[in-house]
Amino acid sequence: MARFVVVVLDGFGIGEMPDVAETRPQDRGANTAVKLLDHFPLKRLPTLEKLGLINITGLTRSVMQPSVQANWGTAKLAHHGCDTFMGHQEIMGTLPKPPMVRPFQESIDDIEQALLQGGYSTERITRDALQLLMVNRCVVIGDNLEADLGQVYNLTANFNLISFEEVKKIGHVVRSANAVSRNIAFGGFIPSMARVFDAIEIKKDQQGKPAYIGVNAPDSGAYDEGFEVVHLGYGVNAQTQVPHHLHQVGVHTYLYGKVADIVQNDTGTSYTSVVDTDQVFALLLSDLNTAQGFFCANIQETDLSGHQQDPKRYWQVLEKADRGLAAVIDTLAPNDVLIVMADHGNDPFIGHTKHTREQVPLMVYSPGITGVQVGYRNTLADIGASAATFFGANPPESGCSLLAPLKHEEKEPHSF
Known part of the structure; x- marks a missing residue:
């Protein structure tokens, strides 16, 4: 082999x-x-x-x-x-399929209910009539602002207040309550939650109306020290x-x-x-x-x-x-x-x-x-x-091999 x-x-x-x-x-x-x-x-x-x-x-x-x-x-x-x-x-x-586009605002109720049923405490953070969800006062959930808007939700955590293992558990609860393509649970040793709150931003939809709210991940400080992440996919x-x-x-x-x-x-x-x-x-x-x-x-x-x-x-x-x-x-x-x-x-x-x-x-x-x-x-x-x-395995759902044109310089068959 x-x-x-x-x-x-x-x-x-x-x-x-x-x-x-x-x-x-x-x-x-x-x-x-x-x-x-x-x-x-x-x-x-x-x-x-x-x-x-x-x-x-x-x-x-x-x-x-x-x-x-x-x-x-x-x-x-x-x-x-x-x-x-x-x-x-x-x-x-x-074989990629068209993604669901759903602002976090349309999923917040279902996600909050799942978290409450899981024994977590929640609070809503409001900016210009849009809301984020805070869990146990140390994890903030909202739209991912770096990927295509409406397709990914982020969970931004402060590891000074909660362990990554516990954040992953919260992530799985959130994942069970929404159908966008990806949820990302991550965090780092952020000096204070004020740094996370200060990184909250709002983005507009194609009609120019405020529709997406989340934490700007680079500005939050999550990448600076002890960054860890898990990506939870759908479909x-x-x-x-x-x-x-x-x-x-x-x-x-x-x-x-x-x-x-x-x-x-x-x-x-x-x-x-x-x-x-x-x-x-x-x-x-x-x-x-x-x-x-x-x-x-x-x-x-x-x-x-x-x-x-x-x-x-x-x-x-x-x-x-x-x-x-x-x-x-x-x-x-x-x-x-x-x-x-x-x-x-x-x-x-x-x-x-x-x-x-x-x-x-x-x-x-x-x-x-x-x-x-x-x-x-x-x-x-x-x-x-x-x-x-x-x-020599069965082919995956999509794609064609690119190996056929690869041959040795001396034109001998390559033993793929």
Whole structure:
């Protein structure tokens, strides 16, 4: 058995999707990778350069150049919007379905009733006739303001007042009482709840009326110290995804970082609540040195840097990831495959703190295979389909394998 490795640089998009003008006009002109390359023209990411980043972006002001050795392509988002949760479900082979859009105001009554029945105390926080829900005076629930509005609810907690384990229990109660695509329960050691209250914001709907209320996650202080998170999804059938199908043929799945928080992997190994980039790569490298199977790691700090509109931090995380990828490549044997990609964009220059709806890069590495264009793919699910093909498992719900054009330089068949 060989190894199939996927590293997702969360939010590292390569240019707006064709439908942006109609579906997300606020993302016009988004291009996370190109803008970062132009902003740091004298800096290099040597591993990503060799893997074909400039082949994908085209020439920029950067000193980095295309690589004749690279195997590369691109992929569009098949899911609506640009959500990390649905992006990773799509990578695992899910056929995305139109999401429910429901402002927190329309769910607050059901959620509050479920919490009261669960023995929790609740209070409502009102701003301009819109309401948030506070639980046990230390967890604030409302709309997620960084994802597509109305599709995700956040639970922002102060770990000085409550444990993460208890926050997860509250999260499951909330999850049981609403049907939007994702609920996110997270927090950190925030100096005071006043910091959370000060980060409350209101967003308008398409008619210009105040409709969404939530806590601005970066401003809340939750990311600053001791950040932990769990993502609770709705309507995703894990029985159609890659981890399940691989288990049926005896292949173990390893998940690292945010992907472990949001993809069901009951029969595999999941390293949840790992955010630090170096730690994600350390865990991945440890397993690659001792195990075989399917490995998928999410580098979340790129995405967090985009949310904070911080290009300098974004580039620093990319440099860490570049070093980690070099170490991963050093572990790979001739029959192994590495795919480096993203799940959407998060342009730190766009002028808002939400994800940007962008296409994503596909950089494919396998020792001895060079100069292959793997195509312009229509869905991230092609990655999951490729992993299933690689291991001889049943295909997932969606996607087509991209492995067919990959051959050795000497034209011998590759033993996929």
